[in-house]
Amino acid sequence: MKQMSSAEVRQTFLDFFQSKGHFVEPSASLVPKDDPTLLWINSGVATLKKYFDGTVIPENPRITNAQKSIRTNDIENVGKTARHLTFFEMLGNFSVGDYFKKEVIPWAWELLTDPKWFGLDKDKLYITVYPKDQESKQLWEKTGVPASHIYEVEDNFWDIGGGPCGPDSEVFYDRGQSFNNIPEDDPENYPGGENERYLEIWNIVFSQFNHLPDGRIVDQPHKNIDTGMGLERVVSVIQNTKTNFETDLFMPIIKAVEKLSDGKKYGLNDADDVSFKIIADHARTVTFAIGDGALPSNEGRGYVLRRLIRRAIVNGKKLGINDDFLYKLVPVVGKIMESYYPEVLKNQAFIQKVIESEEARFRSSLDAGMSMLDNVMAKLKKSGDKKISGDDAFLLFDTYGFPVEMTNEIAEDSGLTVDMDGFKANMEQQRARARAARSNAQSMGNQDTTLMDIKTDSKFTGWTSVKEDDAVLTDIVKNDTSVDEVSDGKVAVVFDKTPFYAEMGGQVADHGTIATQDGTVVAQVVDVQHAPNGQNLHTIEVSGPMNKGDKYVLSVDTARRHKVSLNHTATHLLDQSLRNILGEHTHQAGSLVEPDYLRFDFTNFGQVTDEQLAQVEQMVNEQIWRALPITAIETDIESAKKLGAIAVFGDKYGDTVRVVSIGDFNKEFDGGTHPHNTSELGLFKITGESGIGAGTRRIEAVTSKEAFEYLSAQSDELKKTAGVLKVAKVEETADKAAGLQRELKDAQKQITALQSKIASQAAGSIMDSAEQAGDFSLIAKAVQVAGMNELRQLADQWKEKSASDVLVLATVVKGKVNLLVAVSKDAIGRGVKAGDLIKTIAPAVGGGGGGRPDMAQAGGKNPDGIDQALALAKTTLENA
CATH class of the missing domain: 2.40.30.130 (Elongation Factor Tu (Ef-tu); domain 3)
Incomplete structure (x- = not known):
């Protein structure tokens, strides 16, 4: 077997299939483009759907790629098994209606065994086939595989329930009984069984059927080949390592973590090794995902990133790393992958900034959250209970940012479980916004x-x-x-x-x-x-x-075409200006070019300030006023890159590309239409800027006639405002408005002072009115104050005086009820939670609410129910 680095293994695979006439498809972004069925790109074929479903016919039907991928359905297994990863690379070769079994099977054997390529030991390779696919079995035998090394397995039929499907053939490598986790005579000790000895390194799918919506499986008009070889797995074979994690893809990261840890070393004990592996895997995943434009958030792929970063931090803490550290691993990851993914090091500063910010956000609450969880688990063990309540799991999530999956993992390590039904019930009650519904579109369509x-x-x-x-x-x-x-x-x-x-690239037809x-x-x-x-x-x-x-x-409607062209040029000017002002990390994330306006989406960590927007707008207009010529040439892709042309984020290009140049300001790969000179745009005006998702911003703008009409309308509105404010000149409008604001602020201060005085007077009359409710002292009163702020002020005074265990206050403002519940630390420790109590009493006033264990508030529509709510609070405490 040849000794090879991971970079050499990847390149050897691609070189082999190039020698067989394949086009090397560059690795696509991990963030799917125009595919609502996927959260992440999760396989080599995921980016090629348009070829296999017939939407697009490729220039070359033979394709090969090394595709970065993310799968997160088994996050909890990462670090605990030899093979589970969240980020991995899938090597693949594909035929779109070209070659089939009789070509691909001999090629697979040649790549695997020929000393010129991988040079694996033939005697250690085993094949599985679908029992009804005798053609493949005979081809493997004809290629030189002994019949004793070929197994018929019923599961060898690839079918996702709709679209292309067919039998598949898997290749296994025998690592020897020393690698196994089961006895040699175990029934599962065979290629494809549940064992560690026989490692699957390649799957070849013969996509020859269509699975129709009515359940029928019929012949596919064009038969295809789809293969997948996990780079990490085949590297572990070639480098003869026990797991993926001892290869050169992971060990430099693990060594870097050793230096950051409290004297911990990889390979000395299982518990530490799990933490090392989790950190190494997650460092790779978040580095590549953020580099491709994904950012941490509370939903979708952003939630996955947040969970991975926090999981890595918790495991760093187990290794004695108490400072922010994950961001320091980005250059290590970048160096490992530099040969094929140089963009990681290029975007290193931005990726590190995002990760460091997320680490700081979580670390500030980590200690408090871990302390609470430790206390919860200690109480459970003392009482003999084995389940963390849904309320506690939700409190960890809501207050301390603990993903419930992390709570689950920590609990599992301690022999406990989590009440997930209770957690989900809390989530439904407290959810601030509904998650966006995911498309139910088919994963891959049938060929037209x-x-x-x-x-x-x-x-x-x-x-x-x-x-x-x-x-x-x-x-x-x-x-x-x-x-x-x-x-x-x-x-x-x-x-x-x-x-x-x-229609293409955002420009309408x-x-x-x-x-x-x-x-x-x-x-x-x-x-x-x-x-x-x-x-x-x-x-x-x-x-x-x-x-x-x-x-x-x-x-063609030439007037419409011209207006669209003007706005298309504006997107190029806007794209370049954003890069110049915000930084090179900014990527185009989508665009729409209509006759009357343009919309431009881009990635950016954080909001764009008004000052930055003004600078961007000014820069675009300066290029318009410079009257820059707009030219286009067609050339090969490498020459275009040498010219400095920008490739639009997420797009793919053929061998010949069109490069549009706007004077000396911008060069981009582009297939759209443009005017001859920037002066034709006349004027550019941003009409809106907003966030449309985690780390993605949107600018809307107009040019030419529409820009003039927009500014004219704004001027008319300003004149109307000046008239309302009764100023002689529009230039005086801002000063007059600012003066009114100051007067309003002064008046509000006076009102607040008076309300505070009233609240203080009210406090004097209620702080001495505690009554006993079971084992707790309770103050439950209806008061006349201005609103919830005043109720909170009363609660602050109650807390300072330690006037009772529990405080329940109600007031009526404009016919609506405001309720507040506050609970002392001692009462919380004895099982009373403000959030629970207010959920019990709020229905009496026709409302609902929630909050923390120490403070909760609610609103209601029924003032007549206040007395009932206060009485219910007392009854609840008496029964607690």
């Missing part, structure tokens, strides 16, 4: 053979012309059927050439008309998309007869 079979050439002429007098109608598709003629309705058509721009040679308009073009083989597919509304093979006059 009608569109896939359109092979005619079609040239886009819209760069230089917006009218073609001799475009030939080559294809008509109506109701998913190819026809020769059409006289009405909505259909899709293809011409041998067209000036109509197909052209609209216009189709006419006969004599000028009679026979159709309106309402949309243009790309067909699977790349042609511009026009959606048209037909008003007259059209025949396949006839010539037509295609006319």
